[in-house]
Amino acid sequence: MAQSVKLAVVRGDGIGPEVVDEALKVLHAVLPDDLVVEETSFSLGASRYLETGDVLTDDDMAALAGHDAILLGAVGGDPRDPRLAGGIIERGLLLKLRFAFDHYVNLRPTTVHPSVASPLADPGAVDFVVVREGTEGPYVGNGGAIRVGTPHEIATEVSLNTAHGVERVVRYAFDLAERRPRKHLTLVHKSNVLVHAGSLWQRTVAAVAGEHPDVTVDYQHVDAVTIHMVREPGRFDVIVTDNLFGDIITDLAGAISGGIGLAASGNINPDGTFPSMFEPVHGSAPDIAGQQVADPTAAVLSVALLLDHLGRADLAASVTQAVEADLASRGTTPRSTAEVGDAIAAAVAARTTTA
Amino acid sequence: MAQSVKLAVVRGDGIGPEVVDEALKVLHAVLPDDLVVEETSFSLGASRYLETGDVLTDDDMAALAGHDAILLGAVGGDPRDPRLAGGIIERGLLLKLRFAFDHYVNLRPTTVHPSVASPLADPGAVDFVVVREGTEGPYVGNGGAIRVGTPHEIATEVSLNTAHGVERVVRYAFDLAERRPRKHLTLVHKSNVLVHAGSLWQRTVAAVAGEHPDVTVDYQHVDAVTIHMVREPGRFDVIVTDNLFGDIITDLAGAISGGIGLAASGNINPDGTFPSMFEPVHGSAPDIAGQQVADPTAAVLSVALLLDHLGRADLAASVTQAVEADLASRGTTPRSTAEVGDAIAAAVAARTTTA
């Protein structure tokens, strides 16, 4: 019997629609007969908010919750638009989905493709995955301010960390490390300053490490990690870290791997209670929207993460290999967004036919 | 009449004593007759703590407070030593001094010296200064935990931000930008997630910008800044940012500039109420301590920041130029810590005699 998957598609703003179209093109090229994907489009993002005043309604949430997974392009408008100040779209849409759908694993793999120029002189062989916690830390929205606008203003931001929240993401990271050849896990935090949260993370990693005697473990402060990431990124295998530190180091990871245009991510609810969400790490880049110049590769690789999540590692590998083939054959002539999507889709189809 | 300065010298742990000795060698080489530096050594750090149980006593604090400035090598012992867990030296000594002496400006300049290998393929011309806030943010030590060690543990960390604290460091950064040729200031925060603190920083920068019409201003999220720092670090001039973001991006800045062995910092109390403190950004590196292999350049450049702070920009420039000459003439034969110090001191003396 064919597996049937309900996929919610959020094209979003800026370059979102363009890159999602190519991602879906590749998805259709790879789908075998025994996997049926039913797509529903959701019009969400800054444009819709500016038109209707709605960021994400209860109805939207209920409809999204009825799907097996979400593919999201990018959301967010012109950063200088005062109507979008204070991260209203980011928090009201992206973060709301991550929190409401309990996406406690934010999975961000980094590979340096030999054919893609890295800003590093000698990146070496790089292949690591950041497992970023997605539902806690300084992202909980637990801040406030008094005497705003006066010389006596005080603004606070609270990072919340729970044993429950830390343990489940640490377990996920160890399970992942266990399945990888190098079986190495690095905890990244700032335990010499953020001692309470840091201690919880360190004790949790030490405890779970006991159940994984073949996974080697080390710890690095977040500041030091940025140094290693530009000097010797090949040393990392699986990194597990807090929501904010994960945000920062995965942008850096994307940059050294040759650009945020290749960085994919999965916002995963491993329990399957809620739909997981797959999205490129890049933003909506309104300045280049609609020009067919955006690289859809990160969106395509997000489809690979989606397929992997659906239990179809074989199909995910086909997509990844097609992307690698495309990267290897890239010339210096710029291609349109659709041309890149076509090339990857063709490479996928060729592999599928051959196999 | 000669200017007389009381300098507290904290050699500290690991490579601290070695690099401070070279820094003082260079200081003595550059001192003119009209500047007298009286040094007092303080034995502080992990070794002293492990021997005596004292990190920093009230007597230590009172004695340090009686000085005009502090030169610190590095503090911290073996990170795996359980007796030093929880950042006891970092928080009890380094952070305690920064907070008690109201070091609200943590100044960290970054230059890419043409002769020093950068991990970046093409760093270009890089010359920026990070003005990191030093007395607020997530560093205030305002965290806690309940039900520690149980499955119901909750750990919090609170970032405290005040109009007073943000405004004074922002003003300092604008004044600095005003004196630099490019007159550009970049605010780094994460205002789309940490909205209360982010808004305070953004409103403060906007307000002070009004008094500096010739300084151009932009804003970047901390995650995006890591991308720009590896792709186009030359775009930055003055960066002003929060304590934690400053910690992270200055390690990255040190790495791209060819190593944390060259990165100097000043913990400055611009009001002059308390002694300012100058220290290399690097740590105590206990693994290579006592071997005369540490590069003392960051400590020497910290002396340049000290001289600048004492109002002797001329002497600071002599030290910086001597360092640049030394970097330019470095061969491939490794030199000892003392040999590097000797070379820079000789270059300083040569300049001083010629002038």
Ligand SMILES: CC(C)[C@H](C(=O)O)[C@@H](O)C(=O)O
């Ligand atoms: C847009 C923003 C809220 C988001 C985050 O901070 O998580 C983004 O930077 C990311 O990494 O997905």
Ligand SMILES: CC(C)[C@H](C(=O)O)[C@@H](O)C(=O)O
């Ligand atoms: C040692 C540590 C507490 C310190 C900090 O986090 O400020 C260090 O990393 C620095 O940057 O000076």
